[in-house]
Amino acid sequence: MQTKGPLPGFRDFYPEDLARRTAIFRAWRAVARRYSFVEYDGPPLEPLELYTAKSGDEIAGQLYSFEDKGGRAVSLRPEMTPTFARMVAARANALPKPVRWFSLPQLFRYERAQRGRLREHFQLNVDIVGEPSELADAELLCVAIDIMRELGLGPNGVRARVSDRRLLNALLAAIGVTEGQLGAVYGVLDKIERQPHEISREKLEAVGLVPNQVERVMALPDISSMDDLDRDFGHVEAAQPAIAQFGRYLGHLHALGVEAWVDVDLSIVRGLAYYTGTVFELFDARGELRAICGGGRYDNLLGQLGGVDLPALGFGMGDVVLGELLKEHGLFDDGLAEGPDFWVVSSEHNAPATVLRAAAALRRLGYAAEYVLNEEKLRTQKSSAQIKSAERAGAAWLMVLRDDARAEVRPLSRAPGAPARDGTEIVLHDLLDPERGFAALAEAGVPAPRED
């Protein structure tokens, strides 16, 4: 039933949903920082021309754009790169190179929603500016792969498919593909897995490739190693620099310890035209979902967008497909319950106000504390019923009041059917002093409060 709810393609985040999102964000930030990237952000709403100027009308049809009350043509951001380019360009001379920035923007597009593709999503953006070395390319991909590792996904669950446009251009030139045919050939390679080979061949013939050229293009996706490259193109003098460069890239990935994830795949093209060098995509190993992540080197884009001639590379990783994959692998099950640290239970021997004082003291110490939020129940409800509430709330510890001066502290969780364990008695007054309070709780086995 769907009478009211979020707009099509938008999501409500219930606490359990937000907990999953937060888990993804945590992994993103943790790994990015581990590689010494720093976080930035920009406006979610930008001038429309920021996006139409770059690639013409290519994505204009999918922009979530409108006119604001001041008559300005504006758009919710569909991607972060133009904003990033503007910000970097504005301080290009002052920033130490290479620039290593990341961001977690919420992005928007206006198109029909389908699985893994909504009108709104969060996308980690990681970019490096000012470094032409393939060491930077390797570092960048390593970040993306390390995030998979951080989330519990190994080489059996996720594959990184890598290619390089400079390499591909060199190989296509060796085959005899002309500049004018390049775009069409890219298109065929991009779809070669999803489209019958007959169609691919027809399209290649349609742009003027002779049968021998068609077969050599169709064979490019079979190249999966440096050995394959040497075998098929080792004799082509003009292709050697690009082949060697790609080899260095793979070598760095090996040294960084992520080689097990990486597959050479020359059919990885990436849709947008601005990539100039390495390109890569991360996929679930079963190939059931859309790409988890995509990126590469775009050495000319900062010049076009921001007017500064700096090499750059980056990737985007969305939360939607990633979330589906984590759900499939059952990696979302733990750590979702955010219950209180303590549940304070009243007894017939204490005044209700004592419950409030005990909870307040725990909270001042930094613990999350809860109790039955109903005065009548606080006076009369049996402790068994209160403990039942504590369980449902997911509390970690019970503080059962003995009277107005003392309480028993014990862990709530226990094996089903096991008898209740005896707790440790503490003096409530001790909680008012941090030093004595933490000491008393430590004696009962309670860890220090979490800080986050």
Next chain:
RNA sequence: GUGGCUGUAGCUCAAUUGGUUAGAGCACCGGACUGUGGCUCCGGGGGUUGCGGGUUCAAUUCCCGUCAGUCACCCCA
């Protein structure tokens, strides 16, 4: 934007060839088990069957439209 499939309680699903007041489990709320627990038992709230029209004595069921979801195409930052 184009086409296919699907819409019944918060969730998963029932309801005879079209037939009376649309049911169950889980979840939620309350209570009992006469003061330290996941069990068990009892009770309760909750639906204009997505919405609107049509056919019919009668529509959850058949037809049309619409909205939403989903899949494919287009596209993919």
